[in-house]
Amino acid sequence: xxxxxxxxxxxxxxxxxxxxxxxxxxxxxxxxxxxxxxxxxxxxxxxxxxxxxxxxxxxxxxxxxxxxxxxxxxxxxxxxxxxxxxxxxxxxxxxxxxxxxxxxxxxxxxxxxxxxxxxxxxxxxxxxxxxxxxxxxxxxxxxxxxxxxxxxxxxxxxxxxxxxxxxxxxxxxxxxxxxxxxxxxxxxxxxxxxxxxxxxxxxxxxxxxxxxxxxxxxxxxxxxxxxxxxxxxxxxxxxxxxxxxxxxxxxxxxxxxxxxxxxxxxxxxxxxxxxxxxxxxxxxxxxxxxxxxxxxxxxxxxxxxxxxxxxxxxxxxxxxxxxxxxxxxxxxxxxxxxxxxxxxxxxxxxxxxxxxxxxxxxxxxxxxxxxxxxxxxxxxxxxxxxxxxxxxxxxxxxxxxxxxxx
Numbered sequence: 001x002x003x004x005x006x007x008x009x010x011x012x013x014x015x016x017x018x019x020x021x022x023x024x025x026x027x028x029x030x031x032x033x034x035x036x037x038x039x040x041x042x043x044x045x046x047x048x049x050x051x052x053x054x055x056x057x058x059x060x061x062x063x064x065x066x067x068x069x070x071x072x073x074x075x076x077x078x079x080x081x082x083x084x085x086x087x088x089x090x091x092x093x094x095x096x097x098x099x100x101x102x103x104x105x106x107x108x109x110x111x112x113x114x115x116x117x118x119x120x121x122x123x124x125x126x127x128x129x130x131x132x133x134x135x136x137x138x139x140x141x142x143x144x145x146x147x148x149x150x151x152x153x154x155x156x157x158x159x160x161x162x163x164x165x166x167x168x169x170x171x172x173x174x175x176x177x178x179x180x181x182x183x184x185x186x187x188x189x190x191x192x193x194x195x196x197x198x199x200x201x202x203x204x205x206x207x208x209x210x211x212x213x214x215x216x217x218x219x220x221x222x223x224x225x226x227x228x229x230x231x232x233x234x235x236x237x238x239x240x241x242x243x244x245x246x247x248x249x250x251x252x253x254x255x256x257x258x259x260x261x262x263x264x265x266x267x268x269x270x271x272x273x274x275x276x277x278x279x280x281x282x283x284x285x286x287x288x289x290x291x292x293x294x295x296x297x298x299x300x301x302x303x304x305x306x307x308x309x310x311x312x313x314x315x316x317x318x319x320x321x322x323x324x325x326x327x328x329x330x331x332x333x334x335x336x337x338x339x340x341x342x343x344x345x346x347x348x349x350x351x352x353x354x355x356x357x358x359x360x361x362x363x364x365x366x367x368x369x370x371x372x373x374x375x376x377x378x379x380x381x382x383x384x385x386x387x388x389x390x391x392x393x394x395x396x397x398x399x400x401x402x403x404x405x406x
């Protein structure tokens with residue numbers, strides 16, 4: 001490892017497009033057709049370039065007088081954390097394994113996990129090894145993925161109602177996907193509670209009919225059944241024929257409510273896993289630690305880009321003594337997030353499957369991390385193995401790049 005010095009950092013907003021207009025969920029308006037990747041490029045004096053995205057930082061804007069969520073604050077944070085630092089200053093290494101974060105960066109990487117991923121990428125490129133190997137080595141050479149774009153599409157095309165999700169799932173199946181997550185919880189905000197539950201049931205059954213019996217179907221209510229455990233019981237009962245693989249965030253994380261939920265699930269003979277945790281910003285926080293410790297959940301979901309590789313390593317060590325699977329959240333992280341989760345999933349012993357937003361290609365070069373038959377191949381490439389297509393960048397995006405240097 002040559003310990004190169006970081007001499008330049010830039011930030012550029014990059015448009016990323018979904019393959020269709022996405023509907024709403026139980027608590028958000030329609031997602032729409034596009035998103036933004038706040039691409040961060042860190043360059044060294046030896047010619048290396050590491051990447052991350054600052055989406056998690058740019059989403060916290062709540063006041064023009066505060067730096068968070070503004071370009072001014074982001075640039076200042078990147079300058080203080082990375083500019084002029086050497087690539088060997090960030091991570092504790094044991095041979096080729098990253099075993100922790102060096103003390104000067106513990107707090108900032110815990111708060112801004114996306115910067116921890118940049119450190120991994122830089123160190124991996126400097127050492128000429130994959131981040132998969134830095135995370136302990138490959139556990140699998142392909143990473144399963146599920147289509148997470150079945151939002152409330154019935155409200156985008158109301159004339160089709162529940163049939164729309166079935167049609168979308170069939171199209172996704174033809175594109176090679178074999179796992180599908182459906183947004184439910186319509187009765188939490190957009191419909192009356194019982195009518196919303198019935199629509200949820202219709203959608204789940206329509207998707208099952210569309211993709212056949214051998215695919216995995218998951219549902220995510222974004223807490224849309226809070227205060228309606230009786231309707232949640234009806235939903236679970238009426239969707240038993242769909243053989244749901246997991247039930248995600250059906251209610252807010254609470255030990256007593258999850259005890260009741262799990263007893264109800266077992267009484268009905270439902271085999272679905274209970275999963276939650278994408279809202280845990282300081283993992284593993286006390287309520288989720290209790291849910292894991294009492295065996296009340298089967299999957300735990302902090303966002304990979306939000307918390308970073310090092311925090312997920314620590315989570316994984318905690319989960320190893322349990323039966324709880326790692327199911328990282330990945331919505332809103334663009335094509336970069338897909339790559340970060342392929343890398344983490346390839347190295348994680350307890351990893352279940354990757355949340356795939358199915359974005360169209362944008363700023364990155366094509367490479368060996370190709371999707372086919374429901375999973376992504378894991379290529380042997382330095383760092384994250386993700387590189388910017390500079391021709392596309394210069395032609396479309398360079399005019400919006402903000403760059404700082406020593």
